[in-house]
Amino acid sequence: MPEIRVEGLVKEFGDQRALDDVSFSVEDGELFTLLGPSGCGKSTTLMSIAGFQTPEQGRIAVGEETFFDAARRLAVPAEQRNLGIVFQSYAVWPHMTVFDNLAFPLRVRKLKRDAIRTRVREVLELVEMAQYERRYPHQLSGGQQQRVALARALVYSPAVLLLDEPFSNLDAKLRERARAWVKELQHRLGLTTIFVTHDQDEALSMSDRVAVMSAGEVQQIGAPEDVYRRPANRFVAEFVGRVNLIEGVAAADGGVVVVDVTGSQHRLTVRGADGASGNVTVAVRPEAVTVLPAEDASANGTNTWEADVGTVAFLGDHYEYEVTIGSLALTVQSSRRVEGERVRVHIPPDACTVVG
Amino acid sequence: MSAATYERTFPRPRRSLVPAWALQWWTWLLVVALIVGPYIPLVYASLRDRPLYEAGGVFTLDPYRQLFGDSVFWHAWLNTLGFAALSTVLAVAGGAVVAILCSRADLAGRKLFSRLILLPILLPSLGMVLGWIVVWGPGGYLTSMFSDRLHAPTLAIDTIPGMALVEASRLLPIAFLTCQAALTRADSSLEDAARSAGARPLRVLGSVTIPMLRPAILNAATLIFTLSIAALGIPLLLGTSNNIVFVSSYLYNTWTSASAPDPGSVSAGAVMMLAAATALLLLRNRLLGAEARFVSVGGKSGRQALLRLRGWRWPLAAVLALYLVFTTLVPILGLALMSFVVVLTPLVAPWELLTSAHWNVLLDDPTFRSSIENSAVIAVVGAVATTAFVALATLVAHRSRFPLRKTLPFVMLYPRATPGIIIGIGFFWAYLLTGALGDFLRDSIWGIMVAFCVRNLPLAYIVMYPTLARIGEELDRAGRAAGAGWWRTCRTIVLPLLKPAIFASFILLFVEIINDYDPAVFLVRPGTEVMGATMLSQFIQGMVGPVSALAMVQVAITVVVLAIGAKVFRIGATGGEHGA
Ligand SMILES: Nc1ncnc2c1ncn2[C@@H]1O[C@H](COP(=O)(O)OP(=O)(O)OP(=O)(O)O)[C@@H](O)[C@H]1O
Ligand SMILES: [Mg+2]
Numbered sequence: 040m041p042e043i044r045v046e047g048l049v050k051e052f053g054d055q056r057a058l059d060d061v062s063f064s065v066e067d068g069e070l071f072t073l074l075g076p077s078g079c080g081k082s083t084t085l086m087s088i089a090g091f092q093t094p095e096q097g098r099i100a101v102g103e104e105t106f107f108d109a110a111r112r113l114a115v116p117a118e119q120r121n122l123g124i125v126f127q128s129y130a131v132w133p134h135m136t137v138f139d140n141l142a143f144p145l146r147v148r149k150l151k152r153d154a155i156r157t158r159v160r161e162v163l164e165l166v167e168m169a170q171y172e173r174r175y176p177h178q179l180s181g182g183q184q185q186r187v188a189l190a191r192a193l194v195y196s197p198a199v200l201l202l203d204e205p206f207s208n209l210d211a212k213l214r215e216r217a218r219a220w221v222k223e224l225q226h227r228l229g230l231t232t233i234f235v236t237h238d239q240d241e242a243l244s245m246s247d248r249v250a251v252m253s254a255g256e257v258q259q260i261g262a263p264e265d266v267y268r269r270p271a272n273r274f275v276a277e278f279v280g281r282v283n284l285i286e287g288v289a290a291a292d293g294g295v296v297v298v299d300v301t302g303s304q305h306r307l308t309v310r311g312a313d314g315a316s317g318n319v320t321v322a323v324r325p326e327a328v329t330v331l332p333a334e335d336a337s338a339n340g341t342n343t344w345e346a347d348v349g350t351v352a353f354l355g356d357h358y359e360y361e362v363t364i365g366s367l368a369l370t371v372q373s374s375r376r377v378e379g380e381r382v383r384v385h386i387p388p389d390a391c392t393v394v395g
Numbered sequence: 396m397s398a399a400t401y402e403r404t405f406p407r408p409r410r411s412l413v414p415a416w417a418l419q420w421w422t423w424l425l426v427v428a429l430i431v432g433p434y435i436p437l438v439y440a441s442l443r444d445r446p447l448y449e450a451g452g453v454f455t456l457d458p459y460r461q462l463f464g465d466s467v468f469w470h471a472w473l474n475t476l477g478f479a480a481l482s483t484v485l486a487v488a489g490g491a492v493v494a495i496l497c498s499r500a501d502l503a504g505r506k507l508f509s510r511l512i513l514l515p516i517l518l519p520s521l522g523m524v525l526g527w528i529v530v531w532g533p534g535g536y537l538t539s540m541f542s543d544r545l546h547a548p549t550l551a552i553d554t555i556p557g558m559a560l561v562e563a564s565r566l567l568p569i570a571f572l573t574c575q576a577a578l579t580r581a582d583s584s585l586e587d588a589a590r591s592a593g594a595r596p597l598r599v600l601g602s603v604t605i606p607m608l609r610p611a612i613l614n615a616a617t618l619i620f621t622l623s624i625a626a627l628g629i630p631l632l633l634g635t636s637n638n639i640v641f642v643s644s645y646l647y648n649t650w651t652s653a654s655a656p657d658p659g660s661v662s663a664g665a666v667m668m669l670a671a672a673t674a675l676l677l678l679r680n681r682l683l684g685a686e687a688r689f690v691s692v693g694g695k696s697g698r699q700a701l702l703r704l705r706g707w708r709w710p711l712a713a714v715l716a717l718y719l720v721f722t723t724l725v726p727i728l729g730l731a732l733m734s735f736v737v738v739l740t741p742l743v744a745p746w747e748l749l750t751s752a753h754w755n756v757l758l759d760d761p762t763f764r765s766s767i768e769n770s771a772v773i774a775v776v777g778a779v780a781t782t783a784f785v786a787l788a789t790l791v792a793h794r795s796r797f798p799l800r801k802t803l804p805f806v807m808l809y810p811r812a813t814p815g816i817i818i819g820i821g822f823f824w825a826y827l828l829t830g831a832l833g834d835f836l837r838d839s840i841w842g843i844m845v846a847f848c849v850r851n852l853p854l855a856y857i858v859m860y861p862t863l864a865r866i867g868e869e870l871d872r873a874g875r876a877a878g879a880g881w882w883r884t885c886r887t888i889v890l891p892l893l894k895p896a897i898f899a900s901f902i903l904l905f906v907e908i909i910n911d912y913d914p915a916v917f918l919v920r921p922g923t924e925v926m927g928a929t930m931l932s933q934f935i936q937g938m939v940g941p942v943s944a945l946a947m948v949q950v951a952i953t954v955v956v957l958a959i960g961a962k963v964f965r966i967g968a969t970g971g972e973h974g975a
Contacts, residue, residue: 090875116875116880117876118408118884120876121408124873124876128869130870130872130873131873133870133892134892143877145405148405148406148407158403188873195878228401
């Protein structure tokens with residue numbers, strides 16, 4: 040199965056730039072996610088790959104085949120691209136039965152009746168919908184419609200699967216199951232997949248790699264762990280998961296960087312940020328911070344400070360503390376309940392990332 | 396299933412034989428040729444010193460000079476504008492009041508009224524004018540009865556205000572629909588908020604509801620004004636006795652005048668009317684956002700009425716019922732009666748004058764008979780062809796990437812603004828200039844059919860577009876992604892989903908085409924008569940009885956077809972689309 044290469048896409052709607060030099064490539068068999076807030080251009084990117092949008096600049100190729108090249112004025116029509124797509128609304132044709140929905144792409148490919156029948160059955164079994172083949176879409180639940188949409192996208196064995204927010208219409212429980220199920224299927228069939236979502240949990244849990252987008256630009260591409268632990272900039276840090284942002288002035292100090300936190304006496308030690316200096320913002324994930332009882336004498340040393348506890352919220356699997364260290368406010372997540380109005384907090388130097 | 400069984404190579408979908416762009420270009424060209432085409436020879440004819448059928452004409456501005464020099468023509472404009480303004484005021488005021496009563500007050504029978512009030516726009520317009528004349532005209536049945544027997548004052552419908560009343564009663568449904576749609580769409584929480592703030596219902600009506608309606612009122616007023624300017628039957632049939640000439644009847648008379656027909660200045664006059672109508676259309680497009688033009692009727696029902704009429708619930712309903720009786724039911728009954736009696740007079744009881752002679756004329760007289768047959772054929776074929784063609788053009792306009800697609804909605808709505816006789820004159824010249832094809836069309840009923848279809852084609856678009864807009868674009872994208880080309884996707888996915896609108900469009904077009912007349916008045920010739928044109932010419936010649944019978948045929952066909960449409964396809968407010 041082929042890799043997907045997207046180079047320098049630019050797309051404008053009127054005077055608004057929906058895509059600004061978007062480039063990435065997707066490896067064979069990889070599940071690649073476009074993650075970003077609403078309106079950042081994820082669907083526009085996906086629809087450009089599918090052939091429903093024509094960017095002003097850029098190139099799109101899948102495997103050997105160039106689908107789009109603005110410079111050469113080349114654009115393969117959508118129906119010739121042979122891609123599988125699942126739309127946000129599922130777009131299961133309401134006037135056709137499940138069987139006919141799946142048979143349609145095969146009829147277009149002029150398969151024999153028997154061959155169509157066998158293949159549709161096969162794929163319906165794959166998505167565990169075999170017993171519904173005579174139903175109409177309105178007789179199916181949202182989750183079942185979504186399976187039909189996926190089956191229809193897979194029935195002609197396309198080279199590449201494109202998924203535009205396929206789970207956004209499902210309720211929370213179902214969504215979690217569907218994620219696991221799609222991921223398993225994608226992995227088993229080895230499908231090269233581009234997945235669009237604005238849900239960071241979804242992106243982190245399913246993807247092999249993630250591209251975070253904002254305002255038509257790709258902000259960072261990397262494995263979920265990288266994007267989460269080492270956000271490239273402030274936008275990524277804030278968009279992917281929750282984060283504490285600490286402003287200060289950085290200076291090199293031996294093998295580490297030390298940040299004079301703005302508006303307080305504290306000096307934050309940061310590891311792995313070589314070369315950072317001047318005004319910086321440091322990102323720290325709430326769960327990376329440790330909370331200890333104030334009287335815990337063992338807690339002493341780098342980045343360990345006394346803090347006032349504002350509120351403590353119990354959220355089932357963890358507690359969430361709002362604490363202040365002088366004028367510095369932090370959100371901290373911990374599975375430990377630490378009593379008292381004063382606590383000690385420790386920020387591991389490894390958990391700090393300079394984001395700008 | 397494993398990766399191995401999943402991964403199978405299927406043949407790539409083949410490209411279709413006719414590429415989508417070719418189909419789209421042909422559709423576009425045909426739309427433009429049919430709609431814009433007829434105006435080119437019209438303008439050309441207005442700039443020649445002799446009719447196009449005579450050889451050797453040269454460029455001249457004389458037709459315009461001649462028109463501008465004719466005081467009758469200027470007078471005709473004054474009459475037309477006065478008539479149109481008055482019709483507009485009456486229709487809009489009436490329509491807005493009824494809309495408020497039906498959708499914001501607890502009027503008794505409001506559901507039924509909001510259906511019945513639509514009837515006048517759906518019934519044959521010429522037939523209704525004839526009905527008015529038979530009943531309310533000078534010497535009409537009720538006029539004589541009221542003035543001679545009871546010495547009560549009656550309407551003088553052969554004056555400009557009277558004619559405006561007749562026209563307003565026909566066009567009131569347009570104002571009603573536009574206002575009702577605006578009220579349904581409007582966020583009623585604005586009104587609720589005003590009420591919670593302590594405003595009394597009437598106050599809310601005055602300071603929230605009616606201002607909310609202002610865009611709808613402006614929109615309806617522009618449309619009604621445009622349509623009134625084009626009225627032909629009213630000035631021809633009601634204006635003649637008092638010598639009140641409108642632009643349309645001026646052009647008609649100049650064209651048909653046996654002594655001095657003057658096609659050049661008729662074309663010049665038509666060009667002026669066309670310019671006025673176009674200006675009004677552009678104005679209307681500016682008033683409306685492009686999208687707001689399309690309204691969907693229906694929506695929140697069962698909401699508590701804003702205005703409690705209390706003791707007025709029934710009296711107001713009675714007033715509305717009386718209005719419908721006098722403006723719609725009575726003219727139709729008058730026509731029905733007229734078609735069965737020798738003369739219609741209050742002096743002798745009708746049953747003493749019964750005759751079937753008028754109906755026999757329909758069967759025996761070749762003109763009447765062929766009118767009915769021709770109209771039936773034209774309406775069936777025309778409605779089918781127009782619906783199919785407009786469906787295709789609407790798909791090109793909204794579901795393709797055809798480069799000129801954005802021009803289509805405007806072009807397709809254009810004939811709505813054009814007076815029927817101008818379309819008729821345009822096609823007359825167009826057929827004259829297009830050789831063998833033109834000759835064929837001119838000599839057969841198909842020429843008239845094309846003119847009728849073009850005239851009524853906007854309605855098909857107005858019916859189909861809102862439904863198409865509700866069919867998610869992802870549905871056809873899914874078809875394309877599955878490997879189907881543009882046309883196959885349209886055929887197998889979009890068109891089946893558009894079916895209800897396609898049926899509604901067919902019904903509406905059938906009714907409109909079978910009742911249409913003004914584009915035909917310059918196109919009919921012996922053997923190609925259609926009902927409306929025959930009614931007009933025969934009524935002018937005094938054949939009141941047979942014409943009434945013919946009008947009853949139109950009314951009956953209209954009512955039956957609409958009833959079938961409403962039943963089978965549940966086209967609740969078929970006429971709803973007139974509001975757009
Ligand atoms: N057809 C269009 N015409 C004009 N602007 C458009 C069009 N389609 C998209 N846009 C604009 O382009 C930008 C990107 O849109 P896009 O649909 O790609 O966003 P998205 O990331 O998919 O958002 P969402 O998560 O809400 O689906 C948006 O600002 C949108 O307003
Ligand atoms: Mg999107």
